[in-house]
Amino acid sequence: MTNKKYMLFFKPLCRKFESWVFKIRLILKGIKGEVVCPGDCKYTKWSRIKNTRFKYKPLCIVKCKTADDVKKVIKLCVLKNKAFRVRSGGHQHEGMCSADNVVVIDLSGMNNINICGHTAWIEPGAALKDVYEKLEKSNYTIPGGGCMTVCIGGLVQGGGWGMQAREGGLTCDVLEEVELVDANSNLLTVNKDHYEDLFWAIKGSGGGNFGVITKYKFKLMDKSxxxxxxxxxxxxxxxxxxxxxxxxxxxxxxxxxxxxxxxxxxxxxxxxxxxxxxxxxxxxxxxxxxxxxxxxxxxxxxxxxxxxxxxxxxxxxxxxxxVSIYEGFLLLNGVIPERLLSTNDTQEIPNLLSFSLQPLSPIGLQQLTLWNGSTQYIPKTTxxxxxxxxxxxxxxxxxxxxxxxxxxxxxxxxxxxxxxxxxxxxxxxxxxxxxxxxxxxxxxxxxxxxxxxxxxxxxxxxxxxxxxxxxxxxxxxxxxxxxxxxxxxxxxxxxxxxxxxxxxDYYGENFIKLKNIKYEYDPCNIFNFEMSIPPEPPEPPERKVPWLGEAKEKE
Missing domain, CATH: 3.40.462.20 (Vanillyl-alcohol Oxidase; Chain A, domain 3)
Incomplete structure (x- = not known):
């Protein structure tokens, strides 16, 4: 058997063995989430990301359920020198939430939304559709994004633009606090009073640079x-x-x-x-x-x-x-809200279809069932x-x-x-x-x-x-x-x-400060991917050297 044939035969077996060994180690450490490896019936589904241009084959996908799961995965990855990526909803346009032969820390199962007064704790895997819907039931909202399948984790760390931005600001502007697992597998509470520089950095620099955020606290707006x-x-x-x-x-x-x-x-x-x-x-x-x-x-x-x-x-x-903010959000995603589908006002249905679909970009067809049982085929949207x-x-x-x-x-x-x-x-x-x-x-x-x-x-x-x-x-x-x-x-x-x-291009004059903060919290660059912020120590302050004459006068 030639070396090339040998590699083609044994390399997939070695990779599969490696992934199962990693899975067993996580199980022994008491991880609560599911670990999906090559060969599992779910592997193909959970390897897929939203930009299907990229077909990566990660070492395994860890579907974390708790912050403790995240800590254990990061700790084991560092110990065994395994590269990893962090994924909330998989909408990273360049596919950098995954890669070949990496451990994917999948947060989509961490999707709880807990409302307390005028604030809400939202986990990173909560999809925007669910966020808007649940908040609206309590008469609240946030200035979120525009795509219903995007999850809150990636959106807020990049800034977050949506159709309430000019009144409510960016999504990151209503962020009050986060819980974050750092490079040392410590769970930090980060806000304007604790780790202020880190709190500044995570609001607008993109996900996956400084740690894994497992929970976000938002100030809520009244619904409108x-x-x-x-x-x-x-x-x-x-x-x-x-x-x-x-x-x-x-x-x-x-x-x-x-x-x-x-x-x-x-x-x-x-x-x-x-x-x-x-x-x-x-x-x-x-x-x-x-x-x-x-x-x-x-x-x-x-x-x-x-x-x-x-x-x-x-x-x-x-x-x-x-309409409500949630219904408007659905319409801008090409979805007719259920309340409006159930109306028997036949004059309004054409208006709904006209508004919600005409400005969108069609990709294929989907079936829509109206209140009277009739169906129409309408375009899917991006x-x-x-x-x-x-x-x-x-x-x-x-x-x-x-x-x-x-x-x-x-x-x-x-x-x-x-x-x-x-x-x-x-x-x-x-x-x-x-x-x-x-x-x-x-x-x-x-x-x-x-x-x-x-x-x-x-x-x-x-x-x-x-x-x-x-x-x-x-x-x-x-x-x-x-x-x-x-x-x-x-x-x-x-x-x-x-x-x-x-x-x-993305960070402008903030880039140097972001690199310095990265060095402070992740000097070994544990959280790295193709376009992650690199760590860089701050330049030492200039030392003033006295003139020789000044030194003699002091003597």
Whole structure:
């Protein structure tokens, strides 16, 4: 048997043996969670992450149930020199919550939500859908994210943007305390009074850098009625006037971006510009502007009137029902809430379908059953699916950038660079400002609080082996480069991680401080992965050496 054949035969056996030995050691240490190894019937399922571009084969997956489980896994990994990754919901866009031949510390089973007065303790594996639903039953909410299958653990450590951001701030802004397992397997209580520098670091630097957080304490907001408004351009397609359509879209996009800070803080919005009309499959770019208003429909119409009257040619699809924050969250994920599905108001169902589905990017179909037993097939969306191959990137506008020129570059790119239409490919624009800006920057490590909005470049497709994958990836890469080459953008948002960016892009001037904090709490770099913050000791203070004459005078 040649060496190559020998390795092909014995290497998987050795790896399987190694994983089972690790499992037995954990069991002997009294771990309460399940340990899934290669060969187990659950291994394929629990090896999968949300970005299905990556097909990793970890050494084992440890489904922790308690903080004590986490401590035991980290301690054994350090003792046996085993690399590990930390995973809450598996939404890390570059797949860095897993890897080949590592121990995956899976926190999805730690998903308790305990409400006490105006605060709540939430474990990292709680999905946003469950968080919003349970809090709303107690008349509370938090400014969380926008995707229903994202878990709280990764969201809050990266900052956390959602459709209440301009009123409630980022998710990390309502964080009051955490329990964290450090590199020495100690369970720390971290807040503004205890380990203040560590508390600052974990709010905005991304997950997995400083320890494993096993519990989060949030300050809660009172729940509110919300009004959802969707604005689309264009509605009618004039095939003989492409240039006029393009010029008009540039003006409308520029007006939207220039006036984001003029909106009442009760408005948070995101826009989406796509190279295709993904509902008619026509080769025309489409601009969507989605608004969530914390308040009733009449107040929303009043506070938005100045904007819509200044932009003739827009079509406003007004969601006629006032909904709760949780119901609005479901609608923005392409899910019709059960309460609304059960209504016999046949006039409202088309409005629900129109609002919740048209601005989203379709990936395949799913069946929807209405109150009367009839069914409709509606598209799955990138937020609601359990996993799709995809690529994202992000950036912030530079200070004093010419919005009109930037809008022209954006619209020109989507007009003249069309990937294959079956990919959900688009640029999202997330509004900031409001109370995101008002939060004092020393309170968290999120660096870009002064920005007015955030770009997210996205492409999603159905088949992992799609032969056009390179085309989809290049669309993202080239789009970002065009804006960067024109000096329009800088930085990035760590929740929308892209491995082609540098760490300095995400952390700005906070990077040195973050490296120093990393050195203080994890000098041996136990918590490391492809884009983790490296430890770096602080520079020693400069020593003043007296002049020779000064020294003699003292003598």
């Amino acid at each position: 009625t919300v009004t959802l408004i969707s604005i689309r351009y264009p509605m009618e397609f004039e095939s003989n006037n492409q240039q006029g359509l393009k010029d008009d879209m540039i003006l409308k996009l520029a007006y939207y971006l220039e006036n984001l800070q003029c909106f009442n803080n009760k408005f948070t919005s995101f826009a989406r510009i796509t190279p295709y009309d993904q509902w008619s499959d026509l080769p025309r770019p489409t601009l969507w502007m989605e608004f969530q208003y914390l308040g009733c429909k009449q107040d929303a119409e009043r506070d938005l009137k100045w904007f819509t009257e200044s932009l003739p040619g827009l079509s406003i699809i007004d969601y006629r029902l006032q 937020c609601g699916c359990q996993g799709l191959p995809h690529k994202v990137s992000s950036a912030f506008p530079k200070e004093n950038v010419c919005i009109r020129q930037m809008a022209e570059v954006i619209v020109n790119y989507v007009f003249y660079n069309k990937p294959f239409s079956k990919a959900a490919t688009y640029l999202s624009i997330h509004s900031l400002g409001g109370n995101v800006r008002e939060q004092l920057s020393p309170n968290s490590s999120f660096f870009y609080r002064d920005k007015e909005f955030l770009f997210q470049f996205q492409t999603w497709w159905e088949e992992v082996e799609d032969p056009n994958t390179t085309c989809y990836l290049n669309w993202i890469k080239n789009f970002r480069e065009v804006l960067k080459d024109n000096n329009f953008i800088e930085g990035g948002f760590i929740n929308f991680v892209d491995n082609s960016l540098q760490l300095e």
